[in-house]
Amino acid sequence: MSKQPKYRQVADALRREIDNGTYPPGSRLPSESELSARFDASRNTVRSGLGLLVSQGLISSSQGLGYEVAKHEVFELNASRFENLTFPQNGDAYSTDVTNAGRRPSQTFRVELQPAPAYQAGRLRVDAGSTTVLRFCHRFVDDVPWSTQATHYPEWLLRQGPRLAEPGDIAEGTTRYLASLGVEQIGYFDEIATRMPTPEEARLLEVGAGVPVLLWTRTGYSKDRPIRCTVTTFRGDLNRMNYEIGDLSARGEDEPQ
Template sequence: MPVTRLGRGPKYQQIADALRQNIDDGAYEPDGKLPTEKELEAEYEASRETVRKALAMLVNEGLVISARPQGHFVRRREPMVFRPQSEFRPRPYTPEMDAFMTQYAAEGREPIQRIEVGIVEPPPEVAKRLKLEPGQLAAVRKRVRYLDGEPFNTNDSYYPLDLVRDSVIMRPDDITPGANEVLADLGYRQVRALDEIYVRMPKPSETERLKLAPGTPVASYITTGFTEEGQPVRVVLSVLPGDRHVISYERRRDLPAENA
């Protein structure tokens, strides 16, 4: 049963804290309806304005969905598990779908990705990692990935234009074997990758692309792929909203030969 717990701070914050705790405890289940504003006014002895401020806090946090005139509902959270270590794993995918589409369709979800391809002067952070000269152009594949109709993340891949100009990378379609194999066929097989993760607030353009609620932090995940000779051939910029992702790394310790 929901429990009324009021702590310190402004009244609207106390109400938001109490409702949040009840959501965390499972008293209000995913997709479940919260008490009406009138019921909350009576329960917490608060004005309608105070109750609405509390509910707005929870909406901004992504915990609650406002569906007027029906009311407020607990948001169902089904985070995407983002696994950077899967980058170089074999890809037995279908002819129609790439890794993202195949994986989440198999989990019973509805994956969609919108792909745009262009030739650009890359951002400084990309040009530096690709070791491009000033004015040197890059090819970019920009993607917004959706699950069940909700934009989950952006995934923008940059390549030195001279490397991929005449390849399928320049087409706005799924690349079934994966970009790694395309680069390998071009003579630039990636054998290692450098991962960088920065946690920050989103840029306005990212808020728009991902339809983020105010106050939603993001993880900016940057991976740079290198050939055996150490040549950088691909930089991928992914923006992962904090309320929609779990970043999962798998690590293994190799034992010394005498202990194996």
Template sequence: MSPAPLYRQIADAVRMDISTGRLPPGSKLPSERELIDRFGAARGTVRAGLNVLITEGLITPAQGRGYQVQQHEVFTLDASRHENLLFSRPEDGDSFNNDVTQVGRTSSQELRVEVTEASAEAATRLEIPIGDRVVLRYCRYFVDETPWSIQATQYPWWLVNAHPRLADPVDVREGTTRYLADRGVKQVDFHDEWSTRMPTPDEARELQIGPGVPILVWVRTGYSPASQPLRRTVTVLRGDLSRVTYDIGDRKSSPHREAEGQ
């Protein structure tokens, strides 16, 4: 079998340096000149090898000159507890803030709220006519000042009429799930859909992710005890910074949570 092209050999060697810890997260790569001398390659060949690693999400161009190893401080989302009011207090804030602060990290968000029309997919999930008015609450969430996810939640107009804080262009301090539950509108069932894909240009910009990094897409529909849809939430998470766990069944605790810092 013929050997791999030189640019692939360069990519493989630098990737090995990263995976073995010789180049730890956040460290600068050797300069292009050093890589040229190490591999006896032309500058264009070295850059082609580095572009492979950029596409894989392993390195990123550094400020100024050169390249650095991408820092991946993964945040674990316990989807079994997320939005479960039994595991949070009103003073802890919304579910995202509670999830992040419980593991000793900091959270922040950017919010916008608007009235829009239900798309075909949203109308199907919310069981309303296409084009009906809905309130969209759109958040960009940060973990330790790094963009981690973007979330778009749509509420049907009949629910907004009954509970107008859903349309306020400000953060609902206790979280919208608790706000509704405190007024007798409890979400007791959820339908979740998970998928992966590459980000759109807008998603890549908002999440500040480079080429080659996929996203996780989580679509959740919340239902009342009468099986009436109350909201549809689409959450887009960075694939390089996210790990999702579930507990399925009747266990009261997980032996893995302490090991994961949950």
């Protein structure tokens, strides 16, 4: 039991009080100067302790307001059912999911031609730097930034389906549009990773320090070859993904938390 530095003692004490309900989610912590007096530490030392809790995602701060205990309402995304053609959905699977959860979805959308980044190029089995269609979505739930989604399509597919490069939404959904052209998506390869956000991601998702992002890469395959690569970036504090595998007839529709 070695002696902890003072700023850790501050962080640990506050963490305990957050855990035991002294400061419930959404409430405000005492000001830096109050804590400074309470712990007999300089303001900078208290700030180091608070900084620890911020970097662990427990609290957040805003200038002029103070420190607030984080509250999370997580959103569950069923990745194995999402976009499943045997569960027909009209149009956008994301909007449907969010609306079903009683929340209000919105998004901004853009389409561009872009040289394939190495990551996507490898998955699409095209040369890095070759042309791809990028369809990009910035998604919000109840006006809170939620996720970004970037789908790359290889150039050869564009020649079969020119509407892929049209700037607007495709009403029936791109998957259906491609299926109507005879390019059927019959399998996915999903990859899931996590890391701290880049400054660009932090800006788009409006996450502060201490909130990791969840990276979901879905590569869709026809019977011959990969036809698309979708990278979705979620706020890790607001999202959870799940997969159903095998026979789950014993599982009710709504499990407890």
